[in-house]
Amino acid sequence: MSLEIDFEGVKFKNPFWVGSGPTSGSADKIIQALKAGWGGVVIKTIGDTIVRKGVRPMYSAMRSQSRELMAFENIELITEDNLETWDKYIKKINREVPDAPIIFSIxxxxxxxxxxxxxxxxxxxxxxxxxxxxxxPHGEPEKRSGAYISQHPDLVYEYTKEVVNSVGVPVISKLSPNVTEIADIATKAEQAGAKAVAAINTISCLIGIDIEREMLLPPVHGFTTYGGLSGPSVKPIGLRAVSSIFKNTKLTISGIGGIAGWKNAVEYIMCGATSVQVVTDTILNGFDQIKEWTSSMEDFLSRHNYSSLEDIRGKAVKNIKEYSYLENLISQRDTIDDEMKKIREA
Ligand SMILES: Cc1cc2nc3c(=O)[nH]c(=O)nc-3n(C[C@H](O)[C@H](O)[C@H](O)COP(=O)(O)O)c2cc1C
Structure with missing residues (x-):
């Protein structure tokens, strides 16, 4: 059973990409991910004039009573390395894993x-x-870049067009969920010539307060700033975004947000994604889980008699309807108390 995908003419041996973030922030990490079996890697976002050193600490985790990760906040900027360093990283990657598909993030x-x-x-x-x-969502919006662009549809159009006119390779516009209707923003990218979109980037947040020490998290000398939320809790927002983009555009989609296992990836693919990206889970668990994820996904496809991931891509979306459609399906109702009891006992 093959998990191969074709993403705008580029072949990947499986749909799992390490997304842009700290685990794709150096040549060694990218090489390690590709050697472990990830289908592709989106490099940590590179820049030129906006590259600078970020603050510390940059991360904070929200955990359940049983210590499982629920959500993760970061106030990390784009890469702290300049283009000269990235030139060296890319050469090293090409030497050690030639022909591996690399997605650049800018x-x-x-x-x-x-x-x-x-x-x-x-x-x-x-x-x-x-x-x-x-x-x-942090660092650049106040300077009219970063999520500021996603929040201004005309800018999504203009910046996408600028890049599409500058290069021959397919362009993916990566969008913020901090907008009213992400499919409208994706449509602007499509009109500008993007072949694909990636969704979602992190969600603007304030993850919490250590009330005993009266300390905002993550604490930077007693202060903090709004950061980006990722990890398991954001998956429902990602699925909503991807399915809506799939319904309303012809774009190829890379699905991101809260993927912590192969089943989550299948959910994204059923919502219309061609590839999926993972960041927070790789921060917590490294790269080796990919072997189990790919073999379980292959097993899932054979158990259900699917011949490739194309058979399930977007399959769920046709059943997402307006509320009024659902109303017409209902003749008998549980009481609200019964329904709440079922949820408590599940
Ligand atoms: C620490 C950290 C740094 C990130 N840096 C970038 C970045 O440089 N560029 C980018 O496009 N997204 C960045 N992201 C967003 C991720 O690529 C991804 O969209 C988001 O974290 C949701 O996926 P996840 O739940 O698998 O982490 C970063 C995320 C985290 C957690």
Whole structure:
């Protein structure tokens, strides 16, 4: 059973990509991920004039009573390494894992021409696909980049078009969920010539307060800033975004948000994703889970007599309807108390 996918003409041996983040932030990590069996890697977002050192600490985790991760906040910026360092990283990756599909992720300043230049740099360095980071909720929005772009449909159009006109490789616009209707934003990217979108980037958040120490999290010398939420709790928001984009556009989709196992990936694919990206789970658990994920996914496809992932892609979306459609299906109702009891006892 093959898990191979074709993402806008680029072949991947499986749909699992390590998404842009700290686990794709150096040559060694990218090489390690690809050698472990991940289908592809989206490099940590690179930049030029906006690259700077971030604050510490950058992370905070929200856990259940049984210590399981529920959600994760980061206030990490794009890469702290300059293009010279990335030039070295890319050369090392090409030496050690030649032919591995690498997706470049870029973010420029509000000067649109910087996006075109970064895209050309990426293409010159062998990018198979270029992802545009329009969704980072901290660090850049106050300077009219990052999630500010996703929140302004005309800017999504203009910045996507600038990159599409600058390079020959397919462009993926990566979107923020911090908008009213993400499918409308995806449509702008499609009109500008993007072949694909990636959704979702993190959700603007304040993860919590250590009330005993009266300390906001993550604490930076007693202060904090709104950060980006990821991890298991954001999966429902990601599935909603991906299914809505699938319904309303013809774009190829890379699904992201809260994937912590192969079953979550199948959910995203059933909602219309062609590939899936994982970040938070790789921060917590490393790269080796990919072997179990791919063998379980293969087993799932054979058990259900599917011949490839194409057979399940988007399969669930036709059953997402307007509320009024559901109302017409109902003739008998549980009491609300009965329904709450079922949820408590599940
Ligand atoms: C620590 C951290 C750093 C991130 N850095 C980037 C980044 O540089 N570029 C980007 O496009 N997304 C970045 N993201 C967002 C992820 O790529 C992804 O969209 C998000 O975390 C949801 O996926 P997950 O739940 O699997 O983590 C980052 C996420 C985390 C947790």
């Amino acid at each position: 973010m420029g300043s509000s000067d649109i021409s910087e996006w075109g230049k970064l895209a050309q740099w990426s293409e010159d360095h062998g990018a198979n696909l270029i992802e545009l980071n329009f969704g980072c």
